[in-house]
Amino acid sequence: MLFEVLLHKSKLxxxxxxxxxxxxxxxxxxxxxxxxLHVLDELHKTLQYSKLKKEALMFCLQKLEAQSDVIRTTHAHYLPCGD
Incomplete structure (x- = not known):
């Protein structure tokens, strides 16, 4: 089992x-x-994140949203802030 610490900027x-x-x-x-789910599918194409769980992705997306790195446009869609 592989774990990645998500406290600071992570590779994920x-x-x-x-x-x-x-x-x-x-x-x-x-x-x-x-x-x-599109983001999850794209991550699953990589060897490192081929078994990434939806919950881990959602945690990371919520963290990115809290940091104002992404904007949630609907309950399930995300846009990056700026370039």
């Missing part, structure tokens, strides 16, 4: 932000943002 946070920045530049996601 950086990867989530990278996905959000990249995918929200596409017309499909630019207005509403990315659904968290």
């Amino acid at each position: 946070e950086r990867n989530i932000m990278k996905i959000l920045v990249t995918d929200t530049s596409k017309s499909k996601y630019c207005e509403k943002g990315c659904h968290y």
